[in-house]
Amino acid sequence: MSDEDEIILSELDDEELVQQMFDDLYDGLKEEIEEGVNILLERKWEPYDILTKALVGGMTIVGADFRDGILFVPEVLLAANAMKGGMAILKPLLAETGAPRVGKMVIGTVKGDIHDIGKNLVGMMMEGAGFEVVDLGINNPVENYLEAMETEGPDILGMSALLTTTMPYMKVVIDTMVEQGIRDDYIVLVGGAPLNEEFGKAIGADAYCRDAAVAVETAKEWMARKHNSVKSA
Amino acid sequence: MTNPFTELLAEKGALLADGATGTNLFNMGLMSGDAPEFWNTDEPKKIIALYKGAVDAGSDLFLTNSFGANASRLKLHDAAKRAHELSRVAAEIGREVADTAGRKVIVAGSVGPTGEIMEPVGSLSHALAVEMFHETADGLKAGGADIGWLETISAPEEYRAAAEGFALAGLDWVGTMSFDTAGRTMMGLTSEGMVEMVHDLDNAPLAFGANCGTGASDLLRTILGMAAKEEGRLPIVAKGNAGIPKYVDGHIHYDGTPELMADYAVMARNCGASVIGGCCGTMPSHLEKMREALDTRAKGSAPELDEIVAALGPFSSAGDGTGDDQAPERRSRRGRRRG
DSSP: OOTTOOOOGGGSOHHHHHHHHHHHHHTTOHHHHHHHHHHHHHTTOOHHHIIIIIIIHHHHHHHHHHHTTSSOHHHHHHHHHHHHHHHHHHHHHHHHHTOOOOOEEEEEEBTTOOOOHHHHHHHHHHHHTTOEEEEOOSSBOHHHHHHHHHHHOOSEEEEEOOSTTTTTHHHHHHHHHHHTTOGGGSEEEEEOTTOOHHHHHHHTOSEEOSSHHHHHHHHHHHHHHHHHHHHHO | OOOHHHHHHHHHSSEEOOOOSHHHHHHTTOOTTSOGGGHHHHOHHHHHHHHHHHHHTTOSEEEOSOTTOSHHHHGGGTOGGGHHHHHHHHHHHHHHHHHTSSSOOEEEEEEOOOSSOBTTTSSBOHHHHHHHHHHHHHHHHHTTOSEEEEEEEOOHHHHHHHHHHHHHHTOOEEEEEOOOBTTBOTTOOOHHHHHHHHTTOSSOOSEEEEEESSOHHHHHHHHHHHHHHHTTSSOEEEEEOSSOEEEETTEEEEOOOHHHHHHHHHHHHHHTOSEEEEOTTOOHHHHHHHHHHHHHSOOOOOOOHHHHHHHHOOOSSSOOSSTTOOOOOOOOOSOOSOO
């Protein structure tokens, strides 16, 4: 295929169109993604299928290449932005059709820490994977997390810290959750440049996530475990 | 063009820079979340102690407490308008410490990132970034800094914007980036890529290099990549962390000992760096050992990667996208929509 080939999205069959949307997500082409979503809707696809098969499927490839050091932050941000374009169309339809929920996450940078690039990236990649994300922003005291968990009812709490001096605050939040007897109601994921797995374990988090792609994989894994334990309970 | 920094470097062959700013200030009681730059006016004695810690340990050069003294970072503390003032005072205090040191010490005005992602991916425009860097550089110059010292940058766009800011302020500068993602910067730039970018600038720095990142081993691999591409044109700066942060009894502790950092300093020089210091976790006790090692151990040949691992610990990623280690290819498109 030469570079000059003009692909007309509406002329592709379903399977080819989904493949093309994977490419377009990879290259961060927002308008093309929006067009692809609209075509699939016209073809009577369920909004939930468009989300999981086309968008989340494409973002999974982006996530894997980010994890493997092939794509970096700028490309991932563009891809997430394209995904967002598609999601904006699907969101009201998903609510109307009562589609199953992938999961919900409350995320925020801990008290004392004003860095947010990594946290934003995780939020975008989680949305890219179909999760609903409530972003509390930067510099969150424990009260903010507790309030958001109560009002939003998330499955997952995500905390980020970029400074070695703010990392210990994650333990304050987890300890408070334990005191209030709500620790086990949530999956707690932590991340940030100076953290490591050992630290995550030491403070009582469920997992440390090295980067946004790992955060998504870990979140999916823990959601699956949660569903299984609910079924067997 | 001469500058106190290039003069001292020519005279000494290699310079010992300083260690951590944040780690030291937190040990003096700075609370996390507070802007360290406020201490320039609120707790000047502690800033003098910070600078003196490096000077007394033998540093030839120290960075001022102005890393976050730009409008974008200070805005988060409702102090966007203090960027010039806090930069100036940071340099003034530094000037005084350097001028009373009894030997030649360089005051390098620290300039950190804006914390924003630049256009087209993010929202910060080139013009606004240049304006912010210009303001900080102006303040540092007014306070008497010998040079500007850009550090911990991830995006090439931001490095370029800072170069323009320094040019507008008429302040000579040095600029380092952080390589913390699979051996590249967060934005994907390799060590080789940085060399190409540096030589493409209208206002080139006096020296360039790497700081912070993931640990001393990774940092030296980055320096090797730079030195191979640079071929001796500009001096290279190595400012690595004192190991990896560990959580011990409720506190964060960097696992790099002074002895390990001494080995790191000597290896950094062997890798091709001529301005060598530490970053996070590097205290005066580390600097003393680094000074001693640089003064007493002879310069050797560049280490192989496995020698670095044996001395300083494993790398955080298998490769770093340079030399034979070219990253796997991007997914290729099935075709193009727009010809």
